[in-house]
Amino acid sequence: MTKQGVALVVLAAGQGSRMQSDLPKVLHRLGGVPLVGHALLAGRGLEPCRVIVVAGHGAEAVTRAVARLDPEARIAIQERQLGTGHAVAQALPLLDGFEGRVVVLYGDTPFVAAETLAALAAHPADVAVLGFEAADPGRYGRLVVKGDDLDRIVEFKDADEATQAITLCNSGVMAVDAGLLRDLVGRLGNDNAAGEYYLTDVVALARAAGRRAAVVTCAEAETLGINTRAELAAAEAAFQARRRAEAVEAGVTLADPATVWFAPDTVIGRDAVIGQNVVFGPGVTIESGAEILPFCHLEGCHVSAGATVGPFARLRPGAELGGGVHVGNFVEVKNSILSEGVKVGHLTYLGDAEIGERSNIGAGTVTCNYDGVGKHRTVIGPDAFIGSDTMLVAPVRIGARAMTGSGSVITQDVPEEALGLGRGRQVNKPGLAARIMQALRDSKVK
Structure with missing residues (x-):
């Protein structure tokens, strides 16, 4: 890292026509999160002082998604998609005054590890490029090295036979000092087979200016890019397999690992038990010793130690379950706090509520x-008993140790x-039921 810090530029302007979708490619979901969210999450590990996402195709939708994923990120617009170098040029005005290290990521490359990015950002070379040894180099750009230095990057379509034989390939991810990046991007040309401004050309330009370029390598699996629905499905399978293995290794019991689905930020403590067909959306924390029974869907919630959820329960964003809470079948909880020992057996909706201990x-x-x-809150005190089929019309408060009669519609506070x-x-x-049935x-x- 440089003393001036790190800035993150995520390229997310492409249409992704091979996805056969009206949705921008970077908004297709992996682990319940848009692809661009994975890049942002990995980049956040660098603690960047600036985050810039370059949007183009479907820019309005990408802007909305990025605002939810990373409210501090800023958007640069690439009106015409003229190559990766042109995309970075659109981000440069948002880097005015910044003199640290710029790390360039891709919104459709979700698996680059935070540790890999840290090594890239910390490399002393003026330009550091992330490369990998490919089992099948195919149409990847090739990294041509001389000694310990990177000499140039050659796109496959511009490579001769000898260069195509190289197996060290370009991921597209790189780190460049900000001042140098401004200079080099401004000098890019488009005299190539595609007629585009390649960011990769900055390596040769830097070398020609007497600056050093180098390669940081990572596993090929980290560089997987998503271009088709088939590749997205394969990436989902790889992501879920890795997260399941990590959970089991960390001491989590998965009754049927292949049926449990994770998000990138799912946190589960040791000795938690997860049943079959459980889906974790973004923002879930399950503490040690909790149990999630089969066929539950959880998102944006926190489940404390000793709590049990399900089967067939749904926890929505803002659900907070205290220790020993029981949420049973066909119960939905949203934006509600269930304090220690609360029991909600079945067939219930709790939204915008606070439930006191042991109720x-x-x-x-x-x-x-x-x-x-508008939304209104329901507050229930400790040790209360809410009878079956009670409708609590918020805003309303139920006092400690109070009760409601089954089938009640409660519109006023209960002391x-x-x-x-x-x-x-x-x-x-008397007799009316029989007469009605006969009629x-x-x-x-007749």
């Missing part, structure tokens, strides 16, 4: 949190230790 929520309970315009009832009085009509049968016969 019991009966089957069929709903916090009616949305009035058509501590009180019983809240909000239902019509039952009236029985229906007679009508059907």
Whole structure:
């Protein structure tokens, strides 16, 4: 790292026509997160002082996605896709005043490790390029080295037979001192087979100016780029296989590993037990000793030690489950805090709620949190008992050790230790059921 710090430039302007999709390629999901999010996550490990994403095709959608993934990132627009060098040129105005190290990543290359990027950014060469030994070099650009230095990068379509025989290939990822990058990008030409401005040409330009270029190598698997749906599916399989293996190695029990799906930031503590067909979306933390039963979907939530979830439960963003909480089948929790020992057995929706310690929520309970315009909160005190099929019309508060009667619609606060009832009085009509059924049968016969 340089004393001036690191800036990150992520190239995400391509259309990705081989994906056969109206969606920009970098917004296709891997592990539940857009491809560009993987690049941003890896780059964040460098603690960059600036993050710039170059968008082009579908720029509005890419801008919205990046704002959710990394609110501090800035967007540069590449109106016409004239090559990687041209894309970096669009980012340069957003680097005004920055004199540190610029690391260039690709939004469709999701597996470059944070440790690899750290080694690249810290390399003393003026230009450091990430390379890999390819089992099948194919149409990759080739890295031509002389001694310990990188002499030039040659695109496959511009390479002669001897150069095509080289197996050290270019990933496209590089680190360049900011001042040098400005100078070299400004001197790029497009006299090549594609008529594009190649960022790779900065190596030869740097060497011609007496500056040093070098290669940092990584495993070929880190450089996997996504260009087709088939490659996306293969990348998903590789990603999930790696995350499952990491979880098991860390002491997590996966009842059927092949059916558990992870996001890049899923955190699961040792001795947690994960059942079959569980899907973790982004932003999930499961503490040690918790159990997630089969067929659950979790996203943006935190499950404390000793809690159990499922089967067939859904935890949505903002769900916070305390120690020993039980969330049962067909329960959905969103933006709610369930304190220690809360029991929510089944068939319940808790949204925008705070549930006190040891409270019991009966089957069929709903916090009616949305009035058509805004969301409102329900607060339930400790040791409360909510009867089955209670509708809690927020905003409303249920006091400590209070109860609600089954089938109640609660529209007003219930004080501590009180019983809240909000239902019509039952009236029985002797013989009426039999007469109604007979009339229906007679009508059907006619």
